[in-house]
Amino acid sequence: MSLVSILVVDDDSHIRELINLYLTMEGFNVLQAGDGEEALDIIKRQSIHLAVIDIMMPRKDGWDLCREIREEYTIPIIMLTAKGESEDKVKGFEHGTDDYIVKPFDAKEFVMRTKALLRRSKIHAEKKAVVGNLRIDGISLEVMVNNSPIDLPLKEFQLLYKLATNPGQVFSRDQLIEEIWGIDFYGNERTIDSHIKKIRKKLEEKHSLVKITTIRGLGYRLEAEPRA
Structure with missing residues (x-):
């Protein structure tokens, strides 16, 4: 199994080395950058699974x-700052x-938050969701309607994937926030509501046969519409 690579971006070398120690002890591959420009160069050249940013x-x-x-990549980000x-x-x-962690931080909590975020961002890669004429690939993060791709940022993808892998099930806003954004x-x-609105618009533009229904007072569910 390939190592999970985490990029630590902080101009304080002592903080970088401290985080490097915590994460390498947990089996992660850690890369370091002293500022944002250096970080972007690394991200362009190497595969990064998560970034910790001051x-x-x-x-x-x-x-x-x-x-x-966020404009170019879908990797999860933790802001670690005073x-x-x-x-x-x-x-x-x-x-x-x-996620957002304030310095000074507890090492155990930091590691647990990092692992939790990696779990949340891993979209059950072995599974594919198919509802109506909507197909979602958890490996490539592709969303297709009638073989026409839909471009979704990571959070929109995660929302749609969550709903599409549980068609007909109602999820409250709190459930979706905790599942996709985290409890904090x-x-x-x-x-x-804003993300759902954007997803709906993109599905409608592709003439999708699925719809995301608002269940007043409860939340949202995704369901297939009958073919005409």
Whole structure:
């Protein structure tokens, strides 16, 4: 089995080495970068499964790095920073981070959060979901309607995959937030509604025979529509 590679981005070499120690002891392959520019170079050249990013860095800070990673890649991101105010956490999630850990941090908790995020981001690669004329490939992260691809960012993919692998089942907004974003997500239910709206629009544009139904007071479910 190939090693899981984690990129640690922090301008403090002592922090990088500390995290490197924690993660290598758990069997992870750790790569290091001192700023956002160096991190992007590494991501372009190597396969990275998760990134741990500090906010305050020279040349390219964590906000910009997180945003640029989200524009091109689907890897999960942990922001690890001394900026612990609620508005900073909200800003982090708005920029695309998946988890937010404040320094100083507990080593055991950090490792457990890292493992949990890797589990959440692994979309049951051995399974494929087929509902109506919708096909989702968990290995390639491809979504197809009538053999026409739909481009979905990671969170939209995870939402659709969760619903499509359980057709007809109702999921509450809280369930979906905890499953996709994690229990410590600092946003609100409107995040789910916004993502669902975007997914619906893309499915409709491809004339999909599945629909995501809002169950008032409960949540959402995905179901196949009958063919005309």
